[in-house]
Amino acid sequence: PQTTQHRRRVLLKLSGEVFGAGKLGVDTATIKGIARQIADTVGEVEVAVVVGGGNFFRGAELSQSGMDRSRADYMGMLGTVMNCLALQDFLEQAGVDTRVQSAITMGQVAEAYIPRRAIRHMEKGRVVIFGAGAGLPYFSTDTVAAQRALEVHADEVLMAKSGVDGVYTADPHKDPTAVKLDALTYDEALQRDIRVMDQTAFALCKDNRLAMRVFGMEGEGNVTKAILGENIGTSVTV
Numbered sequence: 303p304q305t306t307q308h309r310r311r312v313l314l315k316l317s318g319e320v321f322g323a324g325k326l327g328v329d330t331a332t333i334k335g336i337a338r339q340i341a342d343t344v345g346e347v348e349v350a351v352v353v354g355g356g357n358f359f360r361g362a363e364l365s366q367s368g369m370d371r372s373r374a375d376y377m378g379m380l381g382t383v384m385n386c387l388a389l390q391d392f393l394e395q396a397g398v399d400t401r402v403q404s405a406i407t408m409g410q411v412a413e414a415y416i417p418r419r420a421i422r423h424m425e426k427g428r429v430v431i432f433g434a435g436a437g438l439p440y441f442s443t444d445t446v447a448a449q450r451a452l453e454v455h456a457d458e459v460l461m462a463k464s465g466v467d468g469v470y471t472a473d474p475h476k477d478p479t480a481v482k483l484d485a486l487t488y489d490e491a492l493q494r495d496i497r498v499m500d501q502t503a504f505a506l507c508k509d510n511r512l513a514m515r516v517f518g519m520e521g522e523g524n525v526t527k528a529i530l531g532e533n534i535g536t537s538v539t540v
């Protein structure tokens with residue numbers, strides 16, 4: 303029956319920047335901390351994670367230095383899978399059951415992306431980590447976060463940011479008059495050209511009325527708070 307009431311379900315987007323703590327590769331202490339924070343919510347909230355890969359490769363950058371864009375994008379997608387495995391390891395060490403689902407098949411390290419199975423995993427209390435983006439060049443993991451959130455029927459997409467604690471009227475690192483916004487609409491975000499997500503991702507969220515929260519990784523326990531639905535950072539709605 304379709305009437306079974308489910309727990310709060312969220313899709314957490316972690317960018318590669320978060321995994322690498324601003325450097326190339328993975329910063330294990332940081333990932334361990336994030337895993338602990340996710341572990342604190344298991345049983346209460348169903349959590350899926352979309353993982354970025356900018357700490358390894360960004361297709362657009364590699365293509366600017368001469369590579370074929372599609373091949374470079376596949377390198378980018380493969381990078382996200384390494385982040386998935388690192389997060390999986392620390393989640394399992396924190397006692398959380400996990401599954402990695404990859405949009406590019408690689409059976410030795412991850413399940414294939416099967417949305418209905420992902421939902422079943424979450425219902426059983428497992429954290430599902432989505433890797434390899436959409437499996438398609440020319441897409442970003444932000445767009446995939448919005449798409450996966452919609453497909454697994456998440457209540458909210460949570461955009462974890464490093465170095466900023468929400469959406470501001472201007473870039474707070476450049477403009478001292480920038481003011482943090484507690485809430486805004488997708489139309490306002492598009493009008494103000496706010497780049498917390500790419501335009502494709504914004505359009506998907508807007509058209510399908512998916513709620514978003516943008517928050518900073520830096521505050522103590524912020525990942526836990528965002529997953530539990532506390533009003534931190536900036537809320538973006540239709």
Ligand code: UDP
Nearest residue numbers: 318354355356360361375378435436441443
């Ligand atoms: N990528 C892609 N298709 C996707 C998702 C990602 O081609 O569906 C590639 C793209 O080259 C991108 C890289 O993977 O630059 C890493 O992802 P992204 O830049 O979104 O990671 P983040 O900025 O979140 O670290």
